[in-house]
Amino acid sequence: MLDALGPWRRYIIAFIAALVFMCCLMVGVWLWASQQLQRELDIPGNELLYKVPAGASLASVSRDLEQKGIIPSSRLLRIYARLTKQGGIRRGEFLLDSDLNSISLLAKLRSDDVVQYHITLLEGWRYQQALDYLHSKANINAELKGLSWEEQKQKLGIDLDHPEGYFFPDTYRYQDGESDVAILKRAHRKLVSILEREWDKKASGLPYKTPEEALIMASIIEKETAKDSERELIAGVFVRRLQKNMRLQTDPTVIYGMGDRYKGNIRRKDLREATPYNTYVIKGLPPTPIALVAERSIYAAMHPDDSSNLFFVAKGDGSHQFSATLDQHNRAVREYQIENRKSNYRSAP
Template identity: 55%
Template sequence: MKRLLGKLIILGVLLAGGLAAYGYHWLNSPLALPEDGLRQELTRGETLSHLTSELGAQGILRHPRALRLYARLTEQTGVHAGEYHLRPGLTPRTLLEQLNAGEVVLHQVTLIEGWTFAQALAALHSEETIVAELKGLNREQQVARLGLDVAHPEGWFFPDTYRFARGTSDVELLRRAHRIMREELERVWSQRADGLPYETPYEALIMASLIERETGAPWEREEIAGVFVRRLNRGMRLQTDPTVIYGMGDRYEGRLTRRDLRAPTPYNTYTNSGLPPTPIALPGREALAASVNPAPGTALYFVAKGDGTHVFSDTLEAHNKAVREYQLQRREDYRSSLQTAP
């Protein structure tokens, strides 16, 4: 009896050793992946069981239950949702490590400086990897869904390239962009020059959006800011075309006429004094900086030359001459009414 018991113990040890050796070999053997790898998505709410079962059904992972058991024994069940690129050479052990680390495929989307909120939202909704939670909502509903402490969303999202995992929502991305814009605005506001014609960071944000939309040549941002600041300090109307275009909305068809410049909208800075009620676009970092640190000078007017740069003038007479030279000769109906004195 003792001899039989001894043999059974030896057999058990050999079996255990064999299983351990096989388990070690299996955990560190490459999965049966295609040469170019495999994209596999683990959606929110799904667990390791979902993924291992699917990989097992595809013949990629042998013994999916064994991997789940190993994950529990090693406390590696906290997998992250997302899209994974399973590359050739991946083993059951390294697969589990990748899932627990959340090493998901990252996509990217770029919000462009000078875009409106509507354009930014359209860019997000053009990406099939982004969940469109704001689609179909009106502006008030969108602001409420975003949870922003603002009345109007325009201008409040920092233009940049954002990387994200598949399944990220437009709400998540815009909240991230809003947080960055708040930080940037706070930073530049703390470094503002004296004598500015606005009292709050929000007014600086509005000004930055005007600078962004008027600037074709980056090196002119501070000079354009200087013109706007001097006009406001003197009680002159800003008379800037992008505000008129923004106020027209869908009625704008690519050109401005004399009638457009006289049309009463809250954003028409030819008919209204001061800043428009909200930003008109997403301002970038340089435009934000220019809004609070304008270049010194004496110019009160500028006109686009058509090559992205402007002619700056100190007097209305010189400005109207520049308008005739650079704009009226190009298209008779474009800005056919010259700027006037305040």
Template identity: 50%
Template sequence: MITRVLLVSLLAAGVLGVGLWLDYGAFLKAPVPLPEESTILDIPRGTSLRGLARRMTDEGILRHPYYFIALAYRQGDQARIKAGEFELTAGMTPVDVLARITSGQVVQHPVTLVEGWTFREAVAAIEAQDRFTGTLSDLSDEDLMASLGRPGEHPEGRFFPDTYRFPRGTPRLTVLERAFDRMEQILAEEWAGRREGLPIDSPYEALILASIVEKETGAAHERPQIADVFVRRLRKGMRLQTDPTVIYGMGDRYEGRIRRADLREATAYNTYVIDGLPPTPIALPGRAAIRAVLNPADGDSLYFVSRGDGTHVFSATLDAHNRAVRRYILGEP
């Protein structure tokens, strides 16, 4: 009698075990139910495997917390749960979820610095990214550069305009540091490939001129031509006479138009008044603008005037330039 009961018990246990194994196998292969096509799973630092499994079950992501725990132990991942934000997408199985949260492949949040922005516009964009930590806006330019290990240096133009991605909780100063390092790298690469004989004595002078080129045209194909005009003017000892430098020198006083008095104002940046380059860049130049000033087009132009559509008319003589001004600025036939 005892033997029969034991046999029945063993058979029942075996059936139950097979059923659990089959159910476990189905659990591993079935996509996890997500409330949307994708969801962000935020795992705080110090979260345990058991605590995470229970939480995902409570949120409807997992059907069985203990199956997920068993999977982690079976794969040796029980102590490899990473902290951070992880994106779960439709079709992911529990195996995929475990692989994602043990890989450290956290969500990267983008912040974009735009070509032609000023340094303070770049700082404002980084400050507006609420997933980052720390503050930049309360620091002076001097303090920010000192924090980057560049005390006494001017920040304008020193940060490469691009889209950068960082995980939640990244210090904002780290974002700025990467943009600074990226500009250093790009500038060194382009300087190494520069044309010989340019009237540009250092990478920093190239950065200054590139920032002016960046502000002068929105037409990418014109950058080498614009650069050629400025390089030729520098060779001849002519003043650059470029409006963006006037605007930068005016600072907050600029209200959308330049008056004759503004062109005559003796600021450090007004290239209608000063000889050569201004003391610092006036904006964040991209690689194309830097490359243009270090490898300008071959031409004979000394002047250019806007057509009003984002492009320019280039002229080699003052007479031709004045005709272009009368046509495109004054509207004369």
């Protein structure tokens, strides 16, 4: 057949030869590229914490990884990403190990597999304590630092006159560079969800008009005791005092009203000072919660015990003695606060 083509024979043979060569070359390049892409990463110590900053592109990250000798070819990785339509990558910190290759590295950089950190907000803390703790973490973006509450609540999207008590104390996961705003938004949503749920299941006859008043009560319970077995008892005392129009007379509210002036002791003049939070002076609840509140204190505020107790006094070992009458209470005060006061006295567990 080639003889019949006459003078075209040489060109046809040359074309076939070139085609075969190109095919072999392409197969060779493909095999080389595949080998390079599947080559394990060269990571010193077999593990590396690598940070992808906000706004970084695959091009800039791959060039950096090539310069560090971790991947064999930045260009090859970008070509592979373009052909497979995997151009976008996430920001955050990624833990890279020597079991990865360029293909699995790309998949990791596009995934949610970023390094997670944990931060715990403690029950009983004030809002400012929680905020200061967030700002003590160098890898949290402190968007709220130095702002007034009016400015903070705009960023948080919260319409509250006062922030105290409206953030749930819990352990929260976050990634490097996440903001205090994002973490506190989650803490606020969780608090609102728990408060609404417990409000819907509350006992009847409680002296609260709103869930917010129940939250105020829960914050007082939180500061009065850390013993789970006492929370409903404490709640019962305060609920009955409210129902009888008695003052709550609880020290944690006095301390909160003193603010930075509190140095560890409450004096007689502090108990007589008229502040919105001094429940030795005012009747009813203070205007806001006084601390971050655990779920068990919210539950106790909604389900107080049904005894006749109206008083309690710290026994010095972290627990309290409860009394139904003033005479009983005075005897308990003499026993635990005066005559047999413990040398290692403590009011909390």
